[in-house]
Amino acid sequence: MNLAKLLTTLIVLLGMVACSTSPTGRPQLITKSDAELEAQAAATFNAYRSTLPLSTDRDKIDFVACVAQAIVTELNPPYSDIEWELAIFEDKQVNAFAMPGGKIGVYTGILEITENEHQLAAVIGHEIAHVTARHVNERASRGTLTSIGIEALAVIMGGGYTGGAYTASQVLSAGAALGMELPMGRGQESEADVVGLEYMAKAGFDPRAAVDLWQNMSQAGGKKPPEHLSTHPASETRIENLISQWQKTLPIYNEALADGKNPQCKKTW
Numbered sequence: 001m002n003l004a005k006l007l008t009t010l011i012v013l014l015g016m017v018a019c020s021t022s023p024t025g026r027p028q029l030i031t032k033s034d035a036e037l038e039a040q041a042a043a044t045f046n047a048y049r050s051t052l053p054l055s056t057d058r059d060k061i062d063f064v065a066c067v068a069q070a071i072v073t074e075l076n077p078p079y080s081d082i083e084w085e086l087a088i089f090e091d092k093q094v095n096a097f098a099m100p101g102g103k104i105g106v107y108t109g110i111l112e113i114t115e116n117e118h119q120l121a122a123v124i125g126h127e128i129a130h131v132t133a134r135h136v137n138e139r140a141s142r143g144t145l146t147s148i149g150i151e152a153l154a155v156i157m158g159g160g161y162t163g164g165a166y167t168a169s170q171v172l173s174a175g176a177a178l179g180m181e182l183p184m185g186r187g188q189e190s191e192a193d194v195v196g197l198e199y200m201a202k203a204g205f206d207p208r209a210a211v212d213l214w215q216n217m218s219q220a221g222g223k224k225p226p227e228h229l230s231t232h233p234a235s236e237t238r239i240e241n242l243i244s245q246w247q248k249t250l251p252i253y254n255e256a257l258a259d260g261k262n263p264q265c266k267k268t269w
């Protein structure tokens with residue numbers, strides 16, 4: 001092969017694997033099919049819903065739905081065009097997640113930590129940012145998903161499984177395969193923070209509340225950090241990073257307020 005041909009081949013190859021950039025402009029290695037991950041996420045989300053108890057508390061459901069709706073309305077295509085699904089699980093875990101394809105899960109445990117709609121918006125904005133920044137695909141492309149999770153996912157996807165219900169551990173392992181329960185990389189975490197702040201601000205939630213949220217999480221943790229905290233460490237660096245974004249996100253928030261975006265999602269209990 002002559003040099004010109006080799007170079008052309010290399011450029012084509014590089015174009016194939018490195019053509020993606022994240023919402024903050026970070027180059028991303030994306031090699032997996034989004035459609036495939038979305039199908040896996042949909043199956044896992046359904047398994048979660050049929051395995052874990054769903055909340056029947058109207059106040060909590062309305063509160064979470066109000067915040068989630070306000071945020072997804074502000075997303076850009078293709079994420080604004082999908083029908084986001086929301087499940088609120090009756091569970092003491094201080095946790096929340098979002099999956100490829102537009103699935104959001106919130107545990108009632110986190111509603112005891114979030115003092116108001118702004119803090120809940122910080123949680124949901126962060127989780128949605130993991131989806132829009134394609135962090136699961138990035139992890140799958142790097143081969144950093146756990147093999148146990150992938151096995152469980154295969155079971156849930158119907159790989160020889162014939163029973164009517166999944167065990168909780170199968171469901172949770174499948175969730176881990178989709179990157180929901182395991183820590184994302186530090187770069188992905190801070191990216192989700194930055195992008196999440198922008199989403200919440202655009203929707204009319206105060207981005208400064210994210211600092212209160214992570215501080216509350218830290219305190220609630222005590223000796224044994226809650227699940228969400230252990231996967232989302234609230235370090236001093238994280239707080240500093242959040243504060244450093246105010247200069248950019250406070251004007252977005254003020255503009256949203258001026259546009260009349262003032263979601264009245266109230267914690268009524």
Ligand SMILES: [Zn+2]
Nearest residue numbers: 184189192232
């Ligand atoms: Zn995260």
